[in-house]
Amino acid sequence: MKIVVIQGPNLNMLGHREQNIYGPMKLEEIHTQMEGVAKQHQFEIEFFQSNLEGEIVDRIQECMGEADGIIINPAAYSHTSIAIRDAISSVSLPVVEVHISNIYRREEFRHKSLIAPVCAGQICGFGPFGYHLAMISMIQILGELTA
Ligand code: DQA
Numbered sequence: 001m002k003i004v005v006i007q008g009p010n011l012n013m014l015g016h017r018e019q020n021i022y023g024p025m026k027l028e029e030i031h032t033q034m035e036g037v038a039k040q041h042q043f044e045i046e047f048f049q050s051n052l053e054g055e056i057v058d059r060i061q062e063c064m065g066e067a068d069g070i071i072i073n074p075a076a077y078s079h080t081s082i083a084i085r086d087a088i089s090s091v092s093l094p095v096v097e098v099h100i101s102n103i104y105r106r107e108e109f110r111h112k113s114l115i116a117p118v119c120a121g122q123i124c125g126f127g128p129f130g131y132h133l134a135m136i137s138m139i140q141i142l143g144e145l146t147a
Contacts, residue, residue, distance in 0.1 A: 001042075001043050001044065001068045001069075001142055002043065002044040002045070002046065002066070002067045002068055002069075003038065003043055003044070003045050003046075003067065003068065003069050003070070003071060003135070003138055003142075004045075004046050004047075004048065004059070004063050004066075004067040004069075004070050004071075005031070005034060005045065005046070005047045005048065005070075005071045005072075005131075006048050006049075006050075006056060006059055006060065006070060006071070006072040006073075006074075007027060007047070007048065007049040007050075007072075007073055007075070008049075008050070008051075008056060008072070008073055008074040008075030008076065008077050008078070009050070009051040009052075009075045009076055009077065010051065010075055010076070011027055011049055011073060011075055012027055012049050012051070014026055014027045014030070014100075014128075015027070015029075021100075021101050021106075022100050022101065022127075023100070023127050023128060025127075025128045027049065029128075030128045030131050031047050033128075033131070033132060034047075034131055034132070034135055037132060037135040037136070037139075038135065041139050043139065043142075046067075053077055053081055053083060053084065054083075056074065056077065056081075056084055056087075057083050057084060057087045060072075060084065060087040060088060060090075060091055061087055061090065061091065063091055063093055064090075064091045064093070067093060068093065068094075068142055069093055069094045069095070069096070069138045069141065069142055070088070070091075070093055070094070070095045070096075071095075071096045071098060071131070071134045071135070071138055072088075072095060072096070072097055072098070072115070072119075073097070073098045073099060073100070073131075074097070074115050077115075078097070078099070078103075078110075078113045078114065078115050078116075079109055079110055079112060079113065079114065080114070081114060081115070082114060084114075084115060085114045085115050085117075085118055088115065088118045088119065089118045094120045094138065094141045094142065095115075095118070095119045095120060096119060096120055096121055096122075096123065096134045096137050096138050096141075097113065097115050097116055097119040097121070097122040097123070097124075098122075098123050098124070098130045098131055098134045099113075099122070099123070099124035099125070099130065100124075100126075100127055100128060100130060101124070101125065101127075102124055102125030103124055103125075104124070104125075105125070120137070120141055121137060123137065
């Protein structure tokens with residue numbers, strides 16, 4: 001079983017950007033922790049980060065036939081991208097949406113995720129630990145799908 005983790009724009013800046021909101025952890029450290037969980041459960045895992053909407057759409061499409069589930073933090077595109085939402089709908093794979101910050105406690109333009117309605121669920125507001133929760137959730141979803 002394979003999980004693909006897709007990270008949207010500016011998440012490559014974690015550890016440097018707005019530490020008061022996102023904390024000091026770097027993206028590579030988050031990925032190392034996720035790798036640990038994947039290994040424990042004998043899952044394959046692959047990571048992809050892009051600042052470009054079209055590249056994210058391409059990566060989601062490539063998941064068809066290649067991955068069993070997607071964990072995605074579409075970052076700012078969560079609030080704007082019909083293209084990413086449509087890509088998720090197209091691949092019919094389970095998708096878990098992650099946000100490091102609690103988007104509902106922030107500016108109003110962050111309160112709406114266009115992605116959430118086409119995902120299995122959304123985890124937000126728990127900092128980088130949200131990615132760990134997303135892994136556990138995805139492993140549970142995939143376990144149920146194959147049971
Ligand atoms: C974010 C929240 C988004 O509103 C923001 O644009 C991000 C990160 C989060 O993980 O909290 O870049 O997705």
